[in-house]
Amino acid sequence: MAARGLFLSFEGIDGAGKSTHIDALADAFRAAGRQVTLTREPGGTPLAEKVRALALHEPMDALTEALLMFAARRDHLQRVIVPALARGDVVLCDRFTDATFAYQGGGRGFDWQLLSTLELLAQDAVGLEADFVQKPLIQPDLTLWFDVPPAVAAERLAGARVPDKFESQPVAFFDAVRAGYARRAEGQPERFARIDADQPREAVATAVRAALVDRGIL
Ligand SMILES: Nc1ncnc2c1ncn2[C@@H]1O[C@H](COP(=O)(O)OP(=O)(O)O)[C@@H](O)[C@H]1O
Numbered sequence: 001m002a003a004r005g006l007f008l009s010f011e012g013i014d015g016a017g018k019s020t021h022i023d024a025l026a027d028a029f030r031a032a033g034r035q036v037t038l039t040r041e042p043g044g045t046p047l048a049e050k051v052r053a054l055a056l057h058e059p060m061d062a063l064t065e066a067l068l069m070f071a072a073r074r075d076h077l078q079r080v081i082v083p084a085l086a087r088g089d090v091v092l093c094d095r096f097t098d099a100t101f102a103y104q105g106g107g108r109g110f111d112w113q114l115l116s117t118l119e120l121l122a123q124d125a126v127g128l129e130a131d132f133v134q135k136p137l138i139q140p141d142l143t144l145w146f147d148v149p150p151a152v153a154a155e156r157l158a159g160a161r162v163p164d165k166f167e168s169q170p171v172a173f174f175d176a177v178r179a180g181y182a183r184r185a186e187g188q189p190e191r192f193a194r195i196d197a198d199q200p201r202e203a204v205a206t207a208v209r210a211a212l213v214d215r216g217i218l
């Protein structure tokens with residue numbers, strides 16, 4: 001029988017350094033004999049990638065943004081994440097629902113309770129043919145939160161790439177996004193591993209591995 005699927009998400013403000021560590025982690029899981037599905041949000045399916053292009057570049061109000069994120073997420077769950085977990089893959093997802101709470105909730109100030117309602121609707125296992133999922137709400141097994149002061153992240157991003165709609169926000173926006181992540185982590189401490197990302201790359205990589213080893217995942 002295939003190993004049980006494992007769902008890991010990677011979170012943090014833009015420039016925290018999460019993308020830097022995902023490929024190495026994928027290699028570590030493959031070396032341990034696991035099949036890996038690497039994916040991202042918003043995105044991961046043709047439909048969701050179209051939503052990504054809109055959400056990252058078009059101005060819109062926070063409700064429209066939140067609805068688009070959850071619509072993209074449901075398509076992503078149906079077409080990629082749930083089938084991969086059913087096969088027994090390790091799913092490494094660059095951002096998931098915590099980003100909606102942090103960016104649309106924390107950053108843009110959208111109603112937290114309403115986001116929780118949308119989360120229940122979009123991630124309801126019923127209708128996703130996920131018989132193997134015991135919980136009604138599909139969530140990552142573990143979320144690695146790369147936590148870094150916004151000023152440090154901004155310095156890393158300066159000149160690194162052309163900023164999208166979110167990346168060009170002021171530091172105060174990212175203070176609010178970071179507070180959104182902290183609120184989510186406080187609410188679900190067993191699902192979150194906070195990684196101190198304000199360290200050199202090697203130290204961050206060591207902290208990431210330690211978080212997985214401590215939980216018996218690697
Ligand atoms: N620990 C680190 N110290 C300094 N720079 C880093 C560190 N980790 C990543 N970077 C650099 O910071 C930038 C943003 O990293 P990236 O992994 O793309 O962040 P994210 O995916 O969280 O937005 C990249 O140029 C990357 O090379």
Ligand SMILES: Cc1cn([C@H]2C[C@H](O)[C@@H](COP(=O)(O)OP(=O)(O)O)O2)c(=O)[nH]c1=O
Nearest residue numbers: 014041042069095096099100103104166167
């Ligand atoms: C998943 C998600 C991302 N976002 C934002 C956070 C990021 O600024 C942006 C895209 O994330 P990301 O893939 O990290 O950007 P990049 O490829 O440039 O590293 O979308 C939301 O606002 N809400 C969401 O639900």
